[in-house]
Amino acid sequence: MGLGALLGQEFRSLAGLPIVNVPGCAPNGDAFIEALSHVFLALGGLVPLDLDELGRPRWLYSEPTALRTVRRAETEPALGQSQHASCPVPERGWINRVGGCVRVGGGCNGCTRPDFPDGPLSIIAAG
């Protein structure tokens, strides 16, 4: 997944940084900026670079998110729980703390998952 598949997991930039993965389709803008500022702070020696084993900012993408029941009404009677993704959007919203996939009642298609889009794509089209 990510650039590591192309450059190799051992890749280091000239500044000595590993690949930092901010997953999502598209990656959430607020989370991206937060990740970027974290990298700058780490470069400045102010905080240790805090990435998980997939190179993702740990505090944003490592906790499995408790996704709320998807509200897709009668169109998909068989669906209850959305699939699992580790993603800050259900909790924080999409932009400036508003919106956000399952937060407003929509579905999660797991766009931050390492196997996206090859895994089960859409909850409404699973199987």
Add this chain to the structure above:
Amino acid sequence: MCLENLPIAFDETGKARLEEAGSFAVAPPAANGAGPSTNGRTREFNIDPVTRVAGALAFHTRLDDERGVVTEAHSHAVQFRGYELILKGRNPLDAIDISSRACGVCGGVHSTCAAMALEMTSGVAPPPLAIAARNLAASAEFVYDHCLHLFLLAGPDYSEAMVRQTEPSLWERAQRTAAARGAVHGLQAIADIMKGLNPLSGALYREALGATRSGREIVSLILGKYPHPSTILPAGLGVALDQALLNQVLARIVALRDYVKRVVAIWEDLVEFFYEASPRYREVGARRANLLTTGMWDDPEAYDADYLNADRWGRRRLSTPGAVVDGELRTVSLNQVDLGIEEFVDHSFYEDWTGGSFLPASAPDGSPLSPYHPWNKETVPRPESRSWKERYSWSTAPRWDRQPMESGPLARQWVTAVAGLVDTEFVRSGDGALEILIPAGHLPETIIEWRVPEVANALERNRARAVQVAYSLATAYSSLLQALDYLREGETAMSAPFEVGDGVGVGFWEGGRGILTHHCKVEDGRLANYQIVTPSTWMASPRDPWAAPGPYEEAVMNTPLLEETHRSGEFSGIDILRAIRSFDPCLPCTVHMHSGAGTLVRDATTCACGQE
């Protein structure tokens, strides 16, 4: 007659039939005229921007510096996208999520278009509140999208940083010219507007960034996520729409009231300044007024997802569907818009699919369909090396009644203004004019007027796009009021029972930059065919079987080289860039410009052109 070049006739009731002895056969291409000038005084000039809508887009031109004209232009989509092949055989519901990825700029329009195609296939429309919410999200998306283009993508072409370098005398003039609408936008001279447009640092540039954020917040509140939404369903919208959520939307609409008035005033002043400086700016990006739109924003009381009624619900849209050929309105019927569409691949990297035993299908209402119509199309890639005379693009050549058509805000407003079918509290149309009412904020209540221009050119496309920001905000506001009414009346359903059914369907929706159609065929519960025609495919199209250039190509060939430095090594190609960018070709960040020898002379990004 609505369709002059296709063998389809209509009776008094509007029913289509194949003309007697009519044929869709394509006559051999006409002889290619005089061909490009080869007197040795022309030189090649290649522009290689990257677009998101149609994959990467490059542009090849041949310039005659002595005469200041473009003698040859080829629009070249350099990437195969293949969404149609990805979707084939899949669960039809996947189309909503997958087709969305066709574009990272037009948030939600592909998903919505896919949902509508499935609604037609199954014959189920969403409840009224969901339709109003869909309109609300789409109009807010346009506010975001058009501001982004006007100030972040096209704006830098008119900024101090650019004009100083490409047209120094114009910059002098701008400093001496007072802005006529300074009382509205607060800037004294035209030069102040140009300074505001400076990439990254200009006040207008930065303010637009903020406005796009508000637009995205509204979209995210309703569609969950941007650009790829998470709430779009066939026959509904998966969002818990209540008064609290609508209040959050309302606050953002209210905050944009004055901004849209200023956006219009800024672009009106800029356009007039260029016209007054030289009438030749009317020729930049000019082409025949061939315009196509499916219209958008459905009347919740009229839309029933039925092809047989598309004429009726199409006319009730808040932006009218229709086709204009050579400045003349040919139709406002959504069915006729659809019947006129064909895609040709004679100059594209695809196989013709019509050979052999091909039997064209007819439309759901029995109308004859061309074998080149999207419902009959099959995507068969045929990669080969590029030749400007033969095949040179991954874009197909869509045509309406065998004419190259442009679309976008200019087309939407032109058709709506001439048809005169839209008459709401906030938008009036008729006699070739629009009146858009924007309520009072700090600035007084304002009626923004727009008239069909004399010519379709780069500046008019930008002016129309600025007016479209106001049109879209007015539509967002009226959709919101409508949604509140439904809530009050207890019509709170957001979705209708839906099951995938076999059959054919089409979604007619628009992206910010123009017409979008998704044609699908479902067999045994799977997608047997899925055909997407995007606005950039229409406009970036290569030549057709009759050797007629696509809209970008035509506009560039009509563009005079007015740039003051055009004979020196400083040549930037600004007139050509303004011509292409006026179509909003979804340029993301990088534009690499090459001079004749293929050496990189400058590396300009749309975020900072002129500020190397």
